[in-house]
Amino acid sequence: MTSAKHAPDAFSKGKTPTFEVSARESLADHQLRRNLGKATKTIRGKRAEAVGEMPDWEELREAGRALKERTMRHLDHYLVELEESVKRAGGHVHWARDGEEANRIIAEIARSHEAREVVKVKSIATDETRLNEHLESEGIEAVETDLAELIIQLAGETSSHILVPAIHKNRAEIRTLFMRELGLDDLSDEPEALTEAARLYLRKKFLGAKVGVSGANFAVAETGTVCVVESEGNGRMCTTLPPVLVTLMGIEKLIPEWRDFEVFMQTLPRSSTAERMNPYTSFWTGVSPESGDGPEEFHLVLLDNGRTDVLADEIGRQSLNCIRCSACLNVCPVYERTGGHAYNSVYPGPIGAILTPQLVGIGKPGPDSLPYASSLCGACYDVCPVKINIPEVLIHLRGKVVRNHQDNDGLKGKLDPENVAMQVMAKTFSDRRLYEAAQRLALIGQWPLARSGTIHRLPGKLSGWTATRDLKALPKETFRQWWKTRKNRSGS
């Protein structure tokens, strides 16, 4: 099988391009834009329907937010409780300061069982640590088992959407890919046939695997229960069949009690795949070797990798509430046009724009550009099932980026009008009343950043931004302003 050749992303050592540079490429890819447009529109509509059925949606969102806030404010307490619970249930717990440490732990477990191959269910955490590459360097092959992940792994590409990673590929492309990589002589391009080909190929892998690797949607401090929410059944396969199971989870994926699933199992599926419930959800609590049910050995790896830095920022902290539903991606006018790759991060879209720079730290040109990849229209906040105020965090991070520039660029930076405006905005966004007033002001063009002399057409290929007019809140002022500032900067 072809190994996954990862493009550099924010979590790798290489420098990544800024959002505007990558966005320009994506905007020029018409196939990608068509696929994305169709996909996000479909999911948006379905989600609205699924949410519309729920008379208590707002109460559920609020409870989800509060539960996550409780978790984050007492994360040390809950992590220790989780560790105890998992151990009590017969599992092993490992702590990893960063991605490398996590990868080493997982590779060591695989090696100790002489596994040459592990089956994996989609996990963004393992994308973040680039686990597959690491395993490969140790002679262990990681087989991705989500259909979409398999597609992009076979293509040697990276994911472009949290939930639908192969959203940028159409059926004809997938057919060609499968025929070549799975060695099939003939294959129709019907989604059913393509899916069947993947089923047959992966079934052999599942039955033979000694080690399964998964991420986690949730882990319950009280009981040690780990939960994987999925559609295809590969999650059930990976967490049930191999004798050894390793789960990598970010330390923020914790929830306090079993009972809290009553909230998240209502909000996550409807926000994510826009269904009343996703086809399969697995909850397991340690191991039970005597019953023959599930793995004999279970390892939970708790990953920090920058999360404790996010936690330190009182405004940014809420980014850790994210339950990775991807609803904010699907409603984002910027994401809809650029797709996920423009973010150069395993976390794309609005949540990626706030999470990535915080996880890797301010001061890197690629990630620093992400808080600007937004029109601040607020749609992401409205749909977020845990009420992360993404616009607030975006503004806050813009302020941090500018301040960082200022500190490093001397007086020139201090007088930067963008910086002054950002500070006003950061203050404004921390106060709801001011924020709402400012939004109204923004509509009539009095926003601090809406200076005169706006650009009517963006240069070159980015003219797509200004040419589309079907959006309520286009990245008008801020994006243009930002573009202008950037251009001046790079020209100076």
Place this chain on the structure above:
Amino acid sequence: MSAREEILGRIRRSLRDVPSGESPEDVAVERGYRKKDEAPHEEIVDRFAEHVAEYRATVHRVGEDELPAAIERALRERGVGRLVVPADLPEGWVPEGVEVLRDGADGHRLTNGELDRSDGVLTGCSLGISQTGTIVLDAGEAQGRRALTLLPDYHLCVVREDQVVGLVPEAIERLGETVRTEGRAVTFVSGPSATSDIELIRVEGVHGPRTLEVLISG
């Protein structure tokens, strides 16, 4: 310093703004959402049947005494020859004329290969959730371990009407006991496995059973 100590130390430093006297319960969680569906049970069961069917699973409503006949008919129509059943499946459910692979019979646990080569599996369930059309399996009575309902391509599942609850919170509450005291694995099944990974077109049956048939018995 161990990674554990270091990470916990980082967390504590990052949370310096949290008053030291604050306990987790001090962070208010308003649970203002619905906890129970107050509709008549009949209606709740009707809605369960509707919602399961909307996932493109086949649903039949049968009286308690019609159950064995309904099982037989379903298996015959599907052409099941080799049927996997959990050790404690009620005797009366298993029809004549099919080869029964009973998990754990004579101390023999079915291998993954045997499960894979079977034509289907017949089980009961722990709960049904009306709100979402979900069948809950918890390795309890008449359900068996997880691999049984995962590897065969066809799952025939019996849900008793009195097992159907209204809302997700009702199900989570009922399951809490099993999870806390026995740590049994729980699986939510909502329709057959599905993917929308190719052009967002829904395709049933990627890895789990491609066909889910549900008998709701009175």
